[in-house]
Amino acid sequence: MARRVLAGLGLACLYAAVFLAFHPAIVRGEVFLGWDAVNEHWGDLLVPLHALQAGELPLWNPHERGGYDFLADPQTGVLYPFNWLVWLAAALFGEGPWVVLFKTLLHVAIGGLGTHLLLARLGLSAPAQALGGFAFVLSGRVAKAKDSAGLWSPVWLPWLVLTGLELVRRPSPRSGLAFGAATAMAFLSGYPPNFFRDLVGLAPVLLVALVLVVRGLPHARRHLARVAGAGALAVGVVVGLALPNIVATLAWLPETVREQLDFAEVVFSTATPLHLFDALAPGTWRDGAPVHYLGAVVLLLAVFAVRRDALRITYAACALLFFLLACGDGSPLLPFLARHVPGFGLWRIPAQYFFGFAFFVAVLAAHGLDDLVRAEPGRRRALARRLALVFAPACLGLLVALAWSRAPASTGLAALFVAVGGACLGGLLSARPGLRRAAAPALLGVVLLELKVQARSIHAIAQKPPDLARDAAIATLDDTVGWRVADDEHWRWRVGARLGVRDIFGRNSTLVTRRWRAFHARAREHAGLLAAANVRWYVGGHRLAVQRTAAGRSRWTPGRPVELLDAAPFAYWTPRVEQVERESDALDRLAELPPGSAAVLEAPALTDDVRAALAGLRPDHAPVAATLDEFARNRVALTVDAPAAGVLVIHEAWASGWIARVDGAPAPVLRANYLFRGLLVGPGRHTVELEYRPPRLGAALAVYGLTALLVLVGLIRLPRRTGP
Incomplete structure (x- = not known):
């Protein structure tokens, strides 16, 4: 057991290390994660840490927006155990921006390890396991999401498939607990839209797997009853672990601006089905970062893997489904589902569906490589013909596309990588043992090099490291509890949440209250409203407007915040x-x-x-x-x-x-x-x-604790079923 755990940790660290190596500018300290990572999530990670250090539960955050229910916002991930690891690291090694990079690498490791273990459980060879893991976590969508909350739920999709297939094939209390725990992790990680998208990809895979299992069993009803029992246990685990979040969010929701999104926002996407060309060579069809890119060799291997096998056909159908959903209004599928199927009309940013596309293509590609690695001598000629039918036309087509490509250098490189990758794959079918042994490592090297070169525009997306000079100025203000600050540049790393400064502004999330949003819109340039809200210090981009509306009731020194002299007391x-x-x-x-x-x-x-x-x-x-x-x-x-x-x-x-x-x-x-x-x-x-x-929250937290204890004890003590 200990050996397996250590091996798993080693694999997880390998995936995280390779991902970090693909972003050398971050390693050198020249740039850092961008967007949501430091602007929002850094603060969310430190609020619970400070609360626990003070002996309090992180239920209410008084340091932003006048105060709000911190637990009710799913994105804060208070009950998500992998956030606890980040809090522990911050407590031990400091609270700098590195904590959000650590969280990103942690989730890359979760996704890579989950894909690797899934492919191992499916019986694939070691090279196929590595190819699938790297193809998923180094894909353009994952590299882009390193800066956002979009990364957290999708990395659990491999674990959902892994534990879900175990439940379907060998139903037991243990498999039910494992599947429920993995599903709860995907939910608690903090991004409900992508949790829903995980379920969209999971459902057809488990349904087909269940049909395949019961079709060959003499006692199908007995097996279905066991699956139903284990599934009910899994649902109970998910509800028990998610209950505090559900209770808190539903209680807070009536105050918030979170309503049905505008239909145009739900379906808007810049992708179209024709952009599948860019999955072979970034920039061939359109300009911009290739967020759906995961390597031409990987994509062609996935095409090669499709054959008359129900699960492989399901993987291919899911990959196509997710690609079309990611196209949003560029395809009729998502608009139809958003109008007629509950759930699809609740979330914006259809490009997030590219996570599912990347995962299922990676799984298929691993199957394709495994077919070649394990090829029997009698099948090698047939496999060679199939391989040539996939790779040769693709290489020729890319060479022809050079004439009209928007990015001829990328298209030419894609043709080169396809040719070299095809040669490596052909080596797996060679009669020479030495050539066969060298072919798989060589292919992995080609795939990694291709992802590094062709997806460099994705890896380059970053912002400058945070300059914390502003923090020092705000931290030296007078009585930071008796008076408030107003920092309307909340994208400057959420000083209130991180430093414990009471900020009337803060993160403008999807669950802000209607009143706060209206107040925020007017108060940014209205000294009277700020002063009436206990704001003594204004920090931000509307200094002149604030001073003007203060009508002489303010004081300002260059390099310091504006002081409002008539601020109302606490x-x-x-x-x-x-x-x-x-x-x-x-x-x-x-x-x-x-x-x-x-x-x-x-x-x-x-x-x-x-x-x-x-x-x-x-x-x-x-x-x-x-x-x-x-x-x-x-x-x-x-x-x-x-x-x-x-x-x-x-x-x-x-x-x-x-x-x-x-x-x-x-x-x-x-x-x-x-x-x-x-x-x-x-x-x-x-x-x-x-x-x-909050009403009923105490009972919900007790249920959470009991459920977590049940899962932990059950996974340790209950035996794993070995038969069907």
Whole structure:
């Protein structure tokens, strides 16, 4: 067992190391990962680490957007065990941007190892296993996704097929637990669109495999019953491990902007079926990075592998299906499915379907190489003819395409690689043992060289390493808990999430609230709205507009953030209440009032008891700032001396999961000042406590823990079935 684990870790490290070697500029420190990796995911990785270091659960993130439910955003991956490895590494070796590179390499290793083990379980030879693994993780789609969340779920597709085939062929409690665990990992990794796409490719493979298995069994019903039992156990595992995310997301969803996407956004793609030419030679048909490229030799080997075998035909059909889906509105398939089949209309970026195309082509190519490696002497001549029928026309066609190619150098190189690769494959059919032994390693070298040369435009996609000078300036600001910053350049590596600075802006994800998005759109250039949200420091690209709207109530030193001198305190008591009828009216009124002078409440959301209490308020006193006694992620404690009955406004975002106690007695949490919280308090000194307790989340977390323990014990203790 230990030997197998060590061998698996060695293989995983090999795939990660080769992937990193394909990006030497990153190794040299000249460039780094781009886009989402450092702009978004770096912050998401550090928020839970800081919470756990403080002895808290990462349920609520108070350091962006006025606060939001961190667990409810699937992309944060709080319950994903492989994120825990990244947190551990960051805790031990520092929190620099390298942590997102480590996560990327970790997922490349997961994808490569999963493909390798799947091909081994299918009985393929060692060269075929290596070819399939490298073809998948070095494909253009994976190389492009090194910077985005799109990578995380697709690398689990090989594991889903591996464990799913085991369940279909040898159903048992152990295989059910394994399949459920792999499926849960694909879900918990944090990118629901590609989890759905994984299932699209998985379903036909398992269905065909099940038909093939039961067709040859004398007791088919008994086997189907075992499959159903193991499948039910797998579903239970997935639900148990995903339940906290599901509960949190469904509770948060009504507040968010996540609605049905516009149809044009769902199906928009720059690819068309004719771009399959670029899978042979990047740039032959269109300009741009070849996101679906995985090597001409690999693609032709996949074509060579297709024969009258139900599973191989299924792999080929899945590859074609994913390619056509990736074409979006360039093909009629996805528009039809998006209109008529639930699920397909929920996700944008059809190019993400190229992950499935890359995986199934890689699996087919491995089968093709295995056919040649294991060729019996009597079959070698027939295989040689088939090989020539695939490779010779492709090479000739590429040479002809040089005349009209958009990238003649790439097309010519493709022809060269096809010719050399075909020669290596022909060597596998030679009568000379030495030539046969050298042919497979030579082919792997050709494939790696081809992917390195032809996909260099994909590998070159990167951005400059983060310059953290801005962090130093923000970290030296005055009291970073009592006051907020407003960093409207949230793409600058999410300083709030990483440094624990309370930022009213932050990552504009798919699950932001409607109110925050409207506030963000107006407040970037409106000093009054920023000050009313407890913002003391503005950092970003709209400095002049903010200073202008501050009308003399700001201070600025070159190289420093703009300081807003009349910012409202963290919390304040006021007897002055402004009631409005509509959500938009609340934002308009907040922009008109002096910061920290009143409480703006929305009348339709108030209960009769609250209305009666508000009717008795008398605005005879000036606002009074509250004292902040405790500030934690899921808890806030304050003290306030109220001269009379009034409303305590707390500049932390409202959410239904927050409960409050005033002097130990429960109190309703009102929505105040558009984004924030309000509490009714009477005259006198009061102790106020707020705690984040989303309903049913505690029970869901308990189910998660019990399910994880069941899976772990079951996979260790339960025996593996060896027979059909």
